[in-house]
Amino acid sequence: MTRLGETPSQTVGPYFSMRLSAEGENVLTTRSDRIVIEGKVLDGAGNHVEDALLEIWQAVPSGRYNHPDDTRGLDLEPGFTGFGRAASDFETGEYRFETLKPGRVPDAEGAFQAPHISLIVQGRGMLNPVFTRIYFSDEEEANSDDLVLRGVPAARRHTLIADLQEGTSPPVYRFDIKMQGDDETIFFDF
Amino acid sequence: MTDPVIRHYGPKAYSDHPPFSYPDYRSTVLRGPKQDLLTIVQTLSETTGPGPIWTEVSEEDADLTTNAGTGESAIGERIIVTGRVLDEDGEGIPGVLMEIWQANACGRYVHWRETEFPAPLDPNFIGVGQCVTGDDGAYRFLTIKPGPYPWGNHPNAWRPAHIHFSLMGPSLGSRLVTQMYFESDPLFPYDPIFNSAPEHSRDRMVARYDHDVTEENWALGWRWDVVLRGKTATPFEEDE
Numbered sequence: 001m002t003r004l005g006e007t008p009s010q011t012v013g014p015y016f017s018m019r020l021s022a023e024g025e026n027v028l029t030t031r032s033d034r035i036v037i038e039g040k041v042l043d044g045a046g047n048h049v050e051d052a053l054l055e056i057w058q059a060v061p062s063g064r065y066n067h068p069d070d071t072r073g074l075d076l077e078p079g080f081t082g083f084g085r086a087a088s089d090f091e092t093g094e095y096r097f098e099t100l101k102p103g104r105v106p107d108a109e110g111a112f113q114a115p116h117i118s119l120i121v122q123g124r125g126m127l128n129p130v131f132t133r134i135y136f137s138d139e140e141e142a143n144s145d146d147l148v149l150r151g152v153p154a155a156r157r158h159t160l161i162a163d164l165q166e167g168t169s170p171p172v173y174r175f176d177i178k179m180q181g182d183d184e185t186i187f188f189d190f
Numbered sequence: 191m192t193d194p195v196i197r198h199y200g201p202k203a204y205s206d207h208p209p210f211s212y213p214d215y216r217s218t219v220l221r222g223p224k225q226d227l228l229t230i231v232q233t234l235s236e237t238t239g240p241g242p243i244w245t246e247v248s249e250e251d252a253d254l255t256t257n258a259g260t261g262e263s264a265i266g267e268r269i270i271v272t273g274r275v276l277d278e279d280g281e282g283i284p285g286v287l288m289e290i291w292q293a294n295a296c297g298r299y300v301h302w303r304e305t306e307f308p309a310p311l312d313p314n315f316i317g318v319g320q321c322v323t324g325d326d327g328a329y330r331f332l333t334i335k336p337g338p339y340p341w342g343n344h345p346n347a348w349r350p351a352h353i354h355f356s357l358m359g360p361s362l363g364s365r366l367v368t369q370m371y372f373e374s375d376p377l378f379p380y381d382p383i384f385n386s387a388p389e390h391s392r393d394r395m396v397a398r399y400d401h402d403v404t405e406e407n408w409a410l411g412w413r414w415d416v417v418l419r420g421k422t423a424t425p426f427e428e429d430e
Contacts, residue, residue: 002280003278003279003420004276004277004278004279004280004420005206005278005390005391005417006203006207006278006366006391006394006417006418007368007391007394007395007416007417008206008208008387008388008391008395009208009368009387010208010369010383010387011215011367012356012367013369014301014303015291015299015303015304015354016367017301018300018301018316018317018318019290019318019354019356020356043220043221044219044220044221045220047220049221057235057238057239057362065238067234067238067239067240067242068242069194069196069197069234069237070195070234070238071192071193071194071195072192072193072194073192081240082240083240083243105234105235106194108231108232108233113233113235116235118235118236118362120365122367123221125215125216125221126210126221127207127208127210127212127215127218127383127386128207128210128222129365130223131362133235147231148230151228152228179221179223180221180224181224184223184224184225185223186225186228187223187225187227187228188227188228189202189227189229190229
C-alpha cells in the first residue's frame with residue numbers, strides 16, 4: 001500500500017494563546033500534595049523566549065497513564081488527566097505547572113523507569129516541536145537505573161533533571177529549557 | 191493485572207518537515223536545537239498521549255461564525271473547512287482533538303500583541319474553535335475566510351491567508367501543529383514560513399476549493415486532509 005506523507009509542521013506563531021494554554025491549563029491539580037515545576041525557556045543567545053508553548057504529559061502517582069492503552073489495574077486519580085499546558089511569560093520567559101509527582105512506568109526491558117514527565121516545547125520561531133523529559137533531583141536511585149538517562153552523555157544528563165528547591169512547600173522543582181548552546185537541553189527522537 | 195498495549199510507530203519522517211533553523215524566517219536561528227536529537231526506545235510514555243481525554247466537544251465550538259456568543263454573525267466570506275485526519279496508511283483517526291485559531295476577514299487577530307496592523311476587529315468574531323474527529327477521522331468547521339496580514343520578518347512581509355491547526359492524536363509522537371493555506375494564494379512565493387516546509391511536502395498544507403462541499407446560498411467549501419505520523423504494525427502485548 002502506498003504510504004501517505006506526513007503533513008508538515010509549522011510554527012505555533014505569536015498568537016497561539018488565543019486557543020492553547022488557556023487560563024488554568026497549567027494547574028493540573030490543587031491538591032495539598034501537589035508539586036510545582038517552574039523554569040525559563042532560553043534561546044541560543046541566553047535570552048528568554050517570551051512566547052513558548054509548553055505541554056506536559058505524565059502518569060498519575062500509581063504509575064498509570066490515563067489512556068486506553070494503559071490497561072493495567074492501577075489506580076487513576078479522579079479529575080487528574082496528566083496533561084497540562086503553559087505559555088512562557090512575555091516579560092520573563094518563566095513558565096509554571098502545578099501537578100502531582102508521577103509514579104514509575106514500565107521501561108522497554110521489563111523494569112521500571114524513573115519518575116518523569118514528558119514535555120513538548122513549541123513557540124514562535126520554532127518550526128517543529130521538540131520533545132524532552134523532566135526527571136527529579138530527589139530520585140537519585142531511580143534515576144541511576146533509568147534506561148533513558150543511562151543513554152544520555154553524562155555531561156548533559158543534568159539538562160533533564162529538575163532541581164528540588166530547598167525549603168519549598170509545596171515542593172518546587174526548577175527546570176530551565178535551553179534551546180541551543182553549550183548547555184543545550186537534550187531533545188529526543190522516538 | 192493486564193499488560194498495557196504498546197503501539198509502536200515508525201520513524202518520524204523528518205524530511206517531510208521544515209528544518210529547525212530556517213534563516214529566511216529569522217526567529218528560527220536562535221530557537222532550534224543545534225545538537226543531534228537523542229534517539230530513545232518507545233515506551234508507554236511515548237505511545238500514549240492526552241488525545242483520548244477529549245471525548246465531548248460541543249458542536250457550537252466548530253462554528254466560528256457564531257461562537258463569539260453575541261447572538262450576531264461574524265463578517266466576511268463564510269467558508270466550510272472539512273476533511274479527514276489520516277494515518278500514513280490512509281486510515282481515518284477518530285477522536286483527534288483539533289483546535290484552530292485564525293485572523294478575521296481583515297487579517298486581524300484578537301490578541302493583545304496585535305497592535306500595529308490598523309485593520310478593524312469584528313465584535314462577533316473571536317477566531318478560535320475546536321472539534322473532535324469522528325469514527326472515520328472526519329472533521330468540519332464553519333468559519334470566516336481569514337485575511338492576509340503583515341509581519342515584521344522582512345520589508346513588506348505578508349503572511350498568506352491561513353488557519354492554525356493544533357492536532358492532539360492518539361500518542362505523543364503524533365502531536366502536530368501546522369497551518370492550513372488556501373489554494374493559489376499569490377503570497378506563497380514570498381512567505382518563508384510556508385516555504386520552510388520542503389518543496390515535496392508543502393502542498394500538503396494547502397486546502398483545495400471543492401464545489402461539492404459548497405452549500406447553496408450559504409458558504410463556500412474547502413477540503414483539506416491531514417496526515418499524522420502513523421502506526422507501523424498491529425499492537426502487541428508487552429513482554430509477550
